[in-house]
Amino acid sequence: xxxxxxxxxxxxxxxxxxxxxxxxxxxxxxxxxxxxxxxxxxxxxxxxxxxxxxxxxxxxxxxxxxxxxxxxxxxxxxxxxxxxxxxxxxxxxxxxxxxxxxxxxxxxxxxxxxxxxxxxxxxxxxxxxxxxxxxxxxxxxxxxxxxxxxxxxxxxxxxxxxxxxxxxxxxxxxxxxxxxxxxxxxxxxxxxxxxxxxxxxxxxxxxxxxxxxxxxxxxxxxxxxxxxxxxxxxxxxxxxxxxxxxxxxxxxxxxxxxxxxxxxxxxxxxxxxxxxxxxxxxxxxxxxxxxxxxxxxxxxxxxxxxxxxxxxxxxxxxxxxxxxxxxxxxxxxxxxxxxxxxxxxxxxxxxxxxxxxxxxxxxxxxxxxxxxxxxxxxxxxxxxxxxxxxxxxxxxxxxxx
Numbered sequence: 001x002x003x004x005x006x007x008x009x010x011x012x013x014x015x016x017x018x019x020x021x022x023x024x025x026x027x028x029x030x031x032x033x034x035x036x037x038x039x040x041x042x043x044x045x046x047x048x049x050x051x052x053x054x055x056x057x058x059x060x061x062x063x064x065x066x067x068x069x070x071x072x073x074x075x076x077x078x079x080x081x082x083x084x085x086x087x088x089x090x091x092x093x094x095x096x097x098x099x100x101x102x103x104x105x106x107x108x109x110x111x112x113x114x115x116x117x118x119x120x121x122x123x124x125x126x127x128x129x130x131x132x133x134x135x136x137x138x139x140x141x142x143x144x145x146x147x148x149x150x151x152x153x154x155x156x157x158x159x160x161x162x163x164x165x166x167x168x169x170x171x172x173x174x175x176x177x178x179x180x181x182x183x184x185x186x187x188x189x190x191x192x193x194x195x196x197x198x199x200x201x202x203x204x205x206x207x208x209x210x211x212x213x214x215x216x217x218x219x220x221x222x223x224x225x226x227x228x229x230x231x232x233x234x235x236x237x238x239x240x241x242x243x244x245x246x247x248x249x250x251x252x253x254x255x256x257x258x259x260x261x262x263x264x265x266x267x268x269x270x271x272x273x274x275x276x277x278x279x280x281x282x283x284x285x286x287x288x289x290x291x292x293x294x295x296x297x298x299x300x301x302x303x304x305x306x307x308x309x310x311x312x313x314x315x316x317x318x319x320x321x322x323x324x325x326x327x328x329x330x331x332x333x334x335x336x337x338x339x340x341x342x343x344x345x346x347x348x349x350x351x352x353x354x355x356x357x358x359x360x361x362x363x364x365x366x367x368x369x370x371x372x373x374x375x376x377x378x379x380x381x382x383x384x385x386x387x388x389x390x391x392x393x394x395x396x397x398x399x400x401x
Contacts, residue, residue: 262298308334
């Protein structure tokens with residue numbers, strides 16, 4: 001059996017209320033249950049107490065007249081369909097009522113058959129249901145798109161971490177090698193040190209030259225071990241911070257520190273054949289940044305530059321304060337970007353690299369991160385090298401109350 005349609009008639013004329021009720025009850029194909037009231041106060045009470053499917057609304061009521069009546073009823077319930085039912089034949093009034101939130105408009109004199117009123121109500125209800133369903137669908141699509149964007153951002157970071165893993169392993173291997181060598185040397189020397197100490201304890205004087213050598217070398221070996229340990233800690237801490245799951249935390253940080261963090265992570269890519277030139281502006285203030293994401297931007301830019309230069313060339317990084325903005329320029333001496341692909345590089349999944357190298361997401365995500373910081377990221381290439389320019393507003397950190 002078809003669901004009964006619950007109609008609320010808001011009309012100050014008892015005669016019109018009865019006419020509407022009779023028209024709807026005479027419709028043999030549909031079941032209408034009609035409630036009626038003659039003022040907005042009673043209408044508000046009924047809307048709270050009853051699951052109204054559609055409202056038939058007169059524009060001339062004791063408390064309110066004209067299209068403001070629609071606005072008042074729409075404020076009571078933002079979703080219920082409203083059909084304006086008025087004696088005024090005015091197209092401008094009809095448009096104004098629709099603009100205020102009405103779903104349809106009928107002139108009383110023109111409604112001579114219940115079938116027209118019934119059909120209008122049913123179509124209005126279905127149209128409203130379809131619109132609400134589309135709104136819910138749009139919200140769900142937006143939610144899924146945001147979730148997918150976060151997932152892609154995380155995937156790109158993981159891919160970057162994977163690319164850097166071999167370099168980080170190599171960076172750790174070098175200090176480990178000399179730490180291991182010094183530890184072995186100390187192990188080999190220890191019997192002699194122990195013997196000398198025992199001789200001293202027994203008031204016997206050993207080989208003074210050998211003792212002097214040991215005393216001179218041990219501090220140097222210990223210093224090398226300490227230096228290697230600090231280097232490993234620095235590298236692993238940088239990688240750990242970059243890989244942290246929560247990347248959206250905003251904190252006071254300088255862009256310069258993010259650049260230095262990215263250079264540390266990319267050291268193995270850059271240290272052999274690439275000369276890094278840094279020219280940082282003095283007095284850069286701490287800004288409200290998402291440091292991990294900002295570091296990710298520079299890791300992507302430096303990695304792309306190193307790959308474009310095939311491991312040999314110059315990477316120039318500069319910052320400047322211009323008015324209310326911090327300008328960062330990253331320039332490489334590679335072959336440059338062809339004009340036909342200059343704008344395409346920002347598209348998700350676009351890549352000029354061989355299959356299996358990179359995700360094609362790096363630059364699109366870089367631009368998104370900079371835009372989240374209310375900045376811009378652009379590129380220029382004049383046939384030799386590429387220069388990426390970041391403009392970041394010098395917005396102060398909010399004061400702590």
